Amino acid sequence: MRSQRLVVGLLAVVLAACVEARGAAPDAGSTPAVDAASPIDAAPHTDAGNLDDAGNLDDAGNLDDAGAPDHDGGRSDGDAGAMSDAAPPPAPELVIAFPPPRSLFTEATLRVLGRAGGVVAVRVNGVLAETDDAFASWTAMVTLAPGENDVEVIAEAADGAVVARRLEIERRDGSLFELGDLAGPIGGELFAISGHALAAIDPVRGTRRVVARWDDAYLDGLVSDGTSLYAVDSDANRVVALDPASGARRVVSDGGARLWWARDLAFDPERARLLVTDYSRRQVLAISLVDGARSVLAPLDPAGPIDVLRGRGEAVVGHGAAVSTLDLETGAVTILSDATHGEGPALSWVYDLVLRADDTLALTGPSLLRIETTGERRGDRTLISGAGRGTGPALGHAVSVRVDPARPGVVWALDIENDAVVEIDLATGDRRWVSREGFGAGPPLGSYEGSLEIEDGRAFVVEPRRVISIDLATGERHEVAVADAALAGLTGGVHVDAAGARAWASASLGEAGALVDVDLASGALRVVSDGTRPEQGVALGHPRALALDPTRRRAVISSGSALVAADVTTGARTLVSSGERGDGPTFTTAADIEIARDGSRAWVVSQLEEAVFEVDLESGRRRVISGPDVGAGPPLVWPTGLVRAATDDALWVVVPTLLGDAWGLYRVDLATGERTQISGMAAGAGPSEYRASRVAHDGVAGRVFVTTPGALNALLAIDTTFGQRVIVSK
The missing domain is CATH 2.120.10.30 (TolB, C-terminal domain)
Structure with missing residues (x-):
């Protein structure tokens, strides 16, 4: 009995010491919430991103099936509720919203953005990040040296626990991401013009260097007389001579x-x-x-x-x-x-x-x-x-x-x-x-306007003859499917299932359209709905866009001014909305489609009307929610793509035109129709004139991804707060 009392006494002393040592530790069951006023979207759920069945972020976004942070982001699987005094405090949560894990940037400084919970500090390369909400959202400026840069982000809890993330950011000052014309050689170098920059290229060593940049002109064409270069500033109605050594401009006419x-x-x-x-x-x-x-x-x-x-x-x-x-x-x-x-x-x-x-x-x-x-x-x-x-x-x-x-x-x-x-x-x-000047291994992205979908940490880009998969963490590209001669081309849109193993794409069969099932493991393509077969339902013409209606297991395809639904199993087609079904203003062509999570409505972006329409998927009724006469803000000049924001209160719309400074990424408020340019000529750093044609997101709030055919031929990530742009794969 005496020995038992001695053991109990010793345990009491040890326990008291432990309690005293823990003293100022935070409440084990508390995790700071993301401030609704944070500049970064607080709700990361998206059916296009990496989400579990409960609608929580997975390993890429740091929540497990129970809605709690996973092993990378903090809590272990199981009960996410209160913990006993004996349970260890939760590990700090850390999500980096921008940039993605590996990216390519063109400037000397980059702003890193993210979210954290249960922390007392977030440090980026050892420097304390800026925050006004206890690191629920935070930003940090980093200076990049030319070449490869390793950026380490560390979140620290009050008890000393840490979570670390590492970014690989390559800076290329000399990259010309939109080469326009070639001239020379002069002194053994070729010269290329890129709108706002002049670059020299050594054809022997393969190196490139920027000779000069300018913000007050956009130059087209380039020719050499053997000693000088000449280009045209059409906006200013000028012809200028360029010094190949310095890039200094002199007006010729x-x-x-x-x-x-x-x-x-x-x-x-x-x-x-x-x-x-x-x-x-x-x-x-x-x-x-x-x-x-x-x-x-x-x-x-x-x-x-x-x-x-x-x-x-x-x-x-x-x-x-x-x-x-x-x-x-x-x-x-x-x-x-x-x-x-x-x-x-x-x-x-x-x-x-x-x-x-x-x-x-x-x-x-x-x-x-x-x-x-x-x-x-x-x-x-x-x-x-x-x-x-x-x-x-x-x-x-x-x-x-x-x-x-x-x-x-x-x-x-x-x-x-x-x-x-x-x-x-x-x-x-x-x-x-x-x-x-590529980035990421694999076959190059083409210059054709295709479709973009993101699922399971991969972007899927559909071009007329192939489907390319891009690893968002590494930028590596793989050709996963090639269209055969029976299909005129994979045109319109694509939807990838949550497992990333199967996709549905729209295609052309001559003058008719089709819905195609794509096995992403084998690359096999199978026509599910054939627009040349009237027994499958209403006519389906040349398709332009596609979205999956998850509540009805059907693909909604735009064809001219109509939306047609095709059952993904039987191929049966029905008319959803057109001039013959549903009232309200009609659109000429839906360039892209996005469907609400509950399947009640769709949003389409129309180029000729320069507007965003909402379509009731039951009645086919249409209304303009943002356009020339609805909503304030700059016009959407020939928009080509849209995706629902993670917070469900807005749409992201891309405009590829080079008319004036209209190109870029826009936010469209679903309640008011107000349009705000987030990234473009006057907003955001990074590759310019990128001419985005399609947009998608991966479930990590605070960023979207865009394709840039005909310009950069690359996959870019854009931060939706400051409009910065980085190349993920090219």
Whole structure:
């Protein structure tokens, strides 16, 4: 008995000491809530993101099936309620909203944003983060060195417990994420223009450097006279000379015939002038380098690429799928090669030309052709490099070509789809990348406007002939499905199931549309609903967008001014809304669709009406909730994509246009229709002129992801508070 009392006494002393040691520890059952006024969305639930069946964030967002933080974010599985005095205090919770785990940025400073709970401090690279709500939401500025940067975020609890997260952020000052034209070489370097920047590219080492940046002009076209560079500032109606060493600009011409949209420039050495093709005015202008005087040399519709060769009295010009000669004295235009002139591979749209002594090289995007300019074979075409000729990486969308004066048998092509400068051997057609700015391994994203869906930590991008999966943590890309010849193309939209194993996509079957089941493991595609089969229900024309109605297991597909539902199992089709079903204003075409969680209504974005419509999915009734006459704020100029915000009180809408400063990401308030530009020309740092076409989110509040075909050909993440943009995969 005495020994038992001794043991009890010792235990009491130990327990008292433990209680005293814990003293100021926080209440084990309390976790600070996210302030509703926080600049970051507080409710992370989305059917497009990583959520469990209870609607809580999973490992990527730090909640387990019981609605409590998981092993990464804090509490263990089980009862999320109060704990006994003997239970250890909860581990601190930490969510990084922006940027994603691995990203590419173009600026020297980046703001990191996130949320935390049960903490007394959040430090980013050792510096205390800023907060006004006890770290329920926090931000921190980090300075990035050129190259790779490791950023460590640590959340600390009162008892000393910590949770750490690591970010990998690469900074590339020299990256040109939207190369526009190629000129040179000058001093062994090629030069590329990118609207607001001039870059030099070393074709031997493959390195790139920014020569100059400017915010007061957007320059198009680029040509060299051997010592200087020239470009056009169409907005200011100016032609400027650029110093290749410093990028310093000098006005060459700022009066006379108006320049609207400079398509290309050529240097005419014997007449000391520039020739500029104006796509909007459909003409070729001659601009003196002596006094800046301008004159119209010739009409040209459409006005495309142009090139001049010293000693020749004529230039070559491209206009659509045709190449002509242009008399440099009279302005006379004569067809050289097109569908009815010359034999050989058919010409598609001509993006650039190089005039040589006996022939012309014509670049048509994925192919380089030779066009004979003299003799009996004048106008005949021969494939130099492209599908079926030449080894090496295929040309994606090449838009500019320049000769290497030191090696007459070699040219350089600028491939904007692969963001690469490609060396092409004219004898063999072989291709090799001499400079490329990708991010993340795998096949490049194409330049076609496709669909975007995010599920299970992966983004799925649908292009006309394939489905690409992108790992959001690493940026790695994988081709998971390829359309066969039976499908004209995967067009419209895509929905991926919660497990990330199966998807439904809309497709074209000639003039009709279809719903396709995609097995993401095997890549197999199966037509579920065939628009050419009337026994399956109402007609389905060419599809534009798709969303899944989870309450009815049907896909809602936009086709013209109609919304058509197709059962994902049987393929049976019914009319949801059109001019023949449901009252209210009609839309011309729904560019994108988003369906409410309860399946009661859908929102569609219409380009011609520049508006967001709400559609009742039972009655088909339509109403405009934001547009020219509804809601305040800047207009939605030709919008192409939308997604519901995590908080359910707003929509995110993307505008890809380059008209003025309208492009970017917009927030549309569902209650008032008010529109606010979150990211664009005047909002947010990062790659500019990104021309987003589709938008989605992954369930982590405070960020969305966008695709940028035809510009960056990349997947970007945008923070929805400050509008910052980073590249996740390219």
